[in-house]
Amino acid sequence: MRNISADRRATPKNSHWFKQLVTAFSLLLALAISLPALGFNPLMTKKSSPSLVTATVEDDYFTNALFIGDSLTHGLDLYKVIPQATFVASTGINLLTMRTSRLFTLADGSTGTMIQKITSLTAPGKIYLMLGSNGINWIAISRMVEEYGDLVDELKDTFPKAIIYVQSMLPAQSYVAGSQPGFAASNVQAYNKALKAMAAEKEVTYLDVQGVFSNSEGYLKAEHSSGDGIHITAAGYRLWYDYLKKNALVEVATVPRGN
Numbered sequence: 374m375r376n377i378s379a380d381r382r383a384t385p386k387n388s389h390w391f392k393q394l395v396t397a398f399s400l401l402l403a404l405a406i407s408l409p410a411l412g413f414n415p416l417m418t419k420k421s422s423p424s425l426v427t428a429t430v431e432d433d434y435f436t437n438a439l440f441i442g443d444s445l446t447h448g449l450d451l452y453k454v455i456p457q458a459t460f461v462a463s464t465g466i467n468l469l470t471m472r473t474s475r476l477f478t479l480a481d482g483s484t485g486t487m488i489q490k491i492t493s494l495t496a497p498g499k500i501y502l503m504l505g506s507n508g509i510n511w512i513a514i515s516r517m518v519e520e521y522g523d524l525v526d527e528l529k530d531t532f533p534k535a536i537i538y539v540q541s542m543l544p545a546q547s548y549v550a551g552s553q554p555g556f557a558a559s560n561v562q563a564y565n566k567a568l569k570a571m572a573a574e575k576e577v578t579y580l581d582v583q584g585v586f587s588n589s590e591g592y593l594k595a596e597h598s599s600g601d602g603i604h605i606t607a608a609g610y611r612l613w614y615d616y617l618k619k620n621a622l623v624e625v626a627t628v629p630r631g632n
Contacts, residue, residue, distance in 0.1 A: 425536070430621040432457060437498035439535075441491065443467070445543055445604065446503050454610045459497065461490050467508035468520040488527070496532050501617070503582070505542040505564060506603065510555035518567045525575045536622050537577040541565040544583055546602035547592040556603070558591030578622060585616050 435458045440446050444464040449455055463476045466487060477490035485493075502524070508517055521539070528537055542564055545556040554560070565583055572579035586609065588594045593602065597609040605613070 424625045425622040426625055427620055428623045429619045430623060431618075434618070434621055434623075435499070438501060439491070439494065439497035439499070440501045440503075441487070442501075442503040443507050445506060446501075448604065448610055449613070452607045452610050454607075454614045459494065461487060461494075463487065465507055466504075467512065468504050468517050468524070469508065469512065471504070471524070488524075491528070492531050497535050499536045499538065499621075500528055500532065501538045501540060501580075503540040503542065505568075506545075509542065509560065509564060510553050514560075514564050514567055517564065518571050521568065522571050522575060525571070525577055529575070529577075537575075538580050539568055539572040539577055540580045541568060541583040543603075543605065544587045544591060544593045546595065546598055547590065549602040550592075558587075562591055580617070580620055582613060582616060585612055 432455075435455050438455070438458040440449060440455070440458055440460045440462060442462045443466050444462070446460065447462040447464060449458075450460040450462065461477065463474075466474060466476065471487040473486060475484040475486055477485055477487060479485045479489060479493055502521075504521065504524075505517055525537060525539065528535065542561055544558060544561055545553075547558070550557040561583070565581070569579045569581075586593050586597050586605065593605075597605045597612075599606050599609075
């Protein structure tokens with residue numbers, strides 16, 4: 374026969390246990406909500422990268438920036454457009470000779486390749502790449518992009534905390550393509566499209582600097598040409614710098630108000 378009095382005695386205990394369970398669940402829920410607000414995310418591991426957003430920055434952003442490239446990049450240094458940055462750039466260098474031509478002075482006074490110079494530097498916070506104009510006429514796009522990708526991999530391994538930007542190749546004036554068909558707008562655009570895909574694959578940032586200087590046909594605007602149809606004016610370099618300042622990646626916590 375069922376003991377009714379025993380069932381009644383058990384009921385308060387069950388109710389007390391249920392209330393304790395609800396209270397514990399409520400505390401855990403409140404804790405889960407409050408921790409992110411306190412700056413702790415239990416789902417973020419030590420290896421997680423900080424969130425980055427595009428913002429407009431000031432000159433000091435480039436204090437720990439490294440620019441790598443050929444004569445086009447060298448112009449940023451020559452005209453003192455970004456004097457606070459570090460430059461490893463040389464006229465005539467391309468994605469093949471960056472590994473073979475000993476054009477750079479190393480810390481011990483010896484000469485070394487572009488790669489040796491880069492890897493000897495103090496770790497930069499940002500790296501800006503622009504290479505291709507010295508190979509576009511005779512190196513296959515697929516080969517250049519392959520070499521570019523290998524360079525990006527090396528930079529990521531050597532400077533794992535650096536933000537890496539792959540900049541598009543700049544356009545040339547239309548008359549240049551007459552004697553140097555690699556500079557045809559369609560070919561430069563094909564190269565830049567391949568660079569953009571490579572950058573996405575490598576999880577680095579692609580910057581469409583070409584768009585700053587191109588006319589409706591994809592060629593360098595005459596007012597930006599320094600006279601040879603390939604290199605740009607001092608004013609053009611300032612436009613380039615303005616574009617970089619307006620398309621910089623910063624940690625969410627450091628975004629200036631109003632951006």
